[in-house]
Amino acid sequence: xxxxxxxxxxxxxxxxxxxEEPVGFALAVEGETVxxxxxxxxxxxxxIEILAQQRTYDMLPILLERICGICSVTHSVCFCNxxxxxxGIDIPPRANYIRxxxxxxxxxxxxxxxxxxxxxxxxxxxxxxWAWKYREPVCDVFEMLTGHRQNSALPMVGGVRRDIPxxxxxxxxKTLDMVEGKVKMLTDAVLDDPVLxxxxxxxxxxxxxxxxxxxxxxxxxxxxxxxxxxxxxEPYAAYGELDWDVCLTENGDVFDKAVVRLLELQxxxxxxxxxxxxxxxxxxxxxxxxxxxGEGIGRYEAPRGEDxxxxxxxxxxxxxxxxxxxxxxxxxxxxxASCLGEKISDVTITLAACDPCYSxxxxxxxxxxTDDQPERTFGDLVRLSQAETRRVADxxxxxxxxQLT
Amino acid sequence: MDAxxxxxxxxxxxxxxxxxVARSVKRLYVALKPDGLYPVFDWLQENVPGLRFGTSTxxxxxxxxxxxxxxxxxxxxxxxxxxxxxxxxxxxxxxLAVKVPAAAWIEREMTDLVGVxxxxxxxxxxxxxAEAFPDTFPLRRDFxxxxxxxxxxxxxxx
Numbered sequence: 001x002x003x004x005x006x007x008x009x010x011x012x013x014x015x016x017x018x019x020e021e022p023v024g025f026a027l028a029v030e031g032e033t034v035x036x037x038x039x040x041x042x043x044x045x046x047x048i049e050i051l052a053q054q055r056t057y058d059m060l061p062i063l064l065e066r067i068c069g070i071c072s073v074t075h076s077v078c079f080c081n082x083x084x085x086x087x088g089i090d091i092p093p094r095a096n097y098i099r100x101x102x103x104x105x106x107x108x109x110x111x112x113x114x115x116x117x118x119x120x121x122x123x124x125x126x127x128x129x130w131a132w133k134y135r136e137p138v139c140d141v142f143e144m145l146t147g148h149r150q151n152s153a154l155p156m157v158g159g160v161r162r163d164i165p166x167x168x169x170x171x172x173x174k175t176l177d178m179v180e181g182k183v184k185m186l187t188d189a190v191l192d193d194p195v196l197x198x199x200x201x202x203x204x205x206x207x208x209x210x211x212x213x214x215x216x217x218x219x220x221x222x223x224x225x226x227x228x229x230x231x232x233x234e235p236y237a238a239y240g241e242l243d244w245d246v247c248l249t250e251n252g253d254v255f256d257k258a259v260v261r262l263l264e265l266q267x268x269x270x271x272x273x274x275x276x277x278x279x280x281x282x283x284x285x286x287x288x289x290x291x292x293x294g295e296g297i298g299r300y301e302a303p304r305g306e307d308x309x310x311x312x313x314x315x316x317x318x319x320x321x322x323x324x325x326x327x328x329x330x331x332x333x334x335x336x337a338s339c340l341g342e343k344i345s346d347v348t349i350t351l352a353a354c355d356p357c358y359s360x361x362x363x364x365x366x367x368x369x370t371d372d373q374p375e376r377t378f379g380d381l382v383r384l385s386q387a388e389t390r391r392v393a394d395x396x397x398x399x400x401x402x403q404l405t
Numbered sequence: 406m407d408a409x410x411x412x413x414x415x416x417x418x419x420x421x422x423x424x425x426v427a428r429s430v431k432r433l434y435v436a437l438k439p440d441g442l443y444p445v446f447d448w449l450q451e452n453v454p455g456l457r458f459g460t461s462t463x464x465x466x467x468x469x470x471x472x473x474x475x476x477x478x479x480x481x482x483x484x485x486x487x488x489x490x491x492x493x494x495x496x497x498x499x500x501l502a503v504k505v506p507a508a509a510w511i512e513r514e515m516t517d518l519v520g521v522x523x524x525x526x527x528x529x530x531x532x533x534x535a536e537a538f539p540d541t542f543p544l545r546r547d548f549x550x551x552x553x554x555x556x557x558x559x560x561x562x563x
Contacts, residue, residue, distance in 0.1 A: 233479065
């Protein structure tokens with residue numbers, strides 16, 4: 001990309017301390033304002049879709065768990081939803097509850113992970129340490145119930161593979177009590193903190209129209225007031241029988257995206273408590289099923305939004321085509337809408353705000369207009385920065401600490 | 406709005422151009438000709454509130470390259486799938502990215518992997534494949550892995 005005189009390109013990645021996975025962003029900037037985002041992905045293309053055509057239906061949930069290191073339950077249950085849509089069957093109630101429990105435990109640890117990372121990206125490392133500290137016991141509960149911190153290998157077409165031991169439920173409840181207290185503390189700390197408000201309010205705004213245009217899903221869409229949640233829209237597992245709410249906020253900025261996730265954490269804990277209290281008895285699965293010819297679509301509300309799997313069967317015991325669309329695929333594409341016009345220091349947190357998961361995703365390019373701004377000297381930049389500091393101080397009603405030149 | 410009601414409305418409006426199959430109340434499959442894609446998509450956007458672009462699946466079928474656009478509808482369990490089949494050897498389909506930017510990435514990915522060309526796509530360059538990757542399509546049935554390895558080596562230097 002050849003830059004006009006006032007335009008510079010800032011590279012972030014593909015390997016960068018800010019990013020937990022390889023992804024390259026080229027930000028074209030004029031002064032400090034981002035005018036162009038070019039994302040390059042697919043450094044970690046694993047070929048899961050073609051591998052899926054070479055596995056039997058019984059092996060597939062195990063393979064699909066490995067699409068993502070965080071939302072492992074997401075892809076395997078979403079595939080099972082697609083296969084069960086193809087078959088037109090309902091699974092036993094106990095299996096539904098087990099899927100709900102592992103799904104919500106995953107949401108709790110995934111949202112806590114994001115809260116920590118978001119704190120880290122804006123230089124608020126106390127939040128990072130605390131959130132990850134409280135995430136750890138949740139992973140321990142997951143291990144206690146399923147035998148592994150991430151990959152449970154529980155879901156299968158027509159139910160779940162193994163039972164989860166009820167003798168650990170009291171211990172799990174105790175951990176939930178502890179985590180709920182800490183989540184409330186984090187929520188209050190975020191809502192009350194004037195520095196976080198000054199840093200995050202009005203940054204990386206997505207309007208409801210942009211959300212619909214870019215097909216944005218999950219907490220990122222709900223922060224803009226777009227009411228979408230697969231758990232309520234198309235209830236799978238046990239969500240239809242439980243009492244919980246969809247969390248919505250209005251502004252669509254990074255602050256609201258954080259608030260939505262923190263509120264959702266409390267809803268998830270509410271759902272988990274109901275599951276532990278009302279766990280039904282009965283079968284775990286329907287046994288091995290013959291998959292007829294046909295096609296099915298499965299949807300699942302992952303921690304990051306709606307996951308879609310399309311399954312096409314030709315009557316053999318391996319799928320003819322399996323399409324996986326992870327939520328980050330659309331959320332990352334919406335950076336074109338949310339990053340342009342932002343200050344470069346705000347882009348990091350805007351990129352992080354949709355909780356991108358590059359394992360699931362793949363590359364973008366945008367160019368917006370050029371202009372003939374004069375090239376700025378170091379002195380110009382100092383003056384601009386001082387004026388910006390004064391503007392923020394005025395907005396917050398604080399005295400000016402700087403003697404402006 | 407459930408799939409059967411929508412199926413009747415689509416058949417009334419478009420007749421034989423849109424052959425609808427409602428597999429259940431929440432899954433509607435609409436088979437279209439390539440030039441019927443825009444009118445049906447416009448009609449859906451106007452008449453189905455909460456319709457958004459989900460994703461697309463491209464498949465190498467016997468009769469051509471199939472492109473299935475999956476359109477979920479917010480606040481309902483409904484997923485509408487628009488099926489378009491482009492005949493080989495030169496599969497071409499009108500681009501939905503003109504109408505809805507959410508389709509931009511997935512159409513580039515389908516071009517890379519299955520080799521279907523989207524007419525009118527605003528940025529038709531590669532998304533998934535590296536620039537040095539030869540002009541073959543890994544998800545086509547005639548993709549020859551042995552020949553590919555022979556040409557490009559086990560660990561190519563791009």
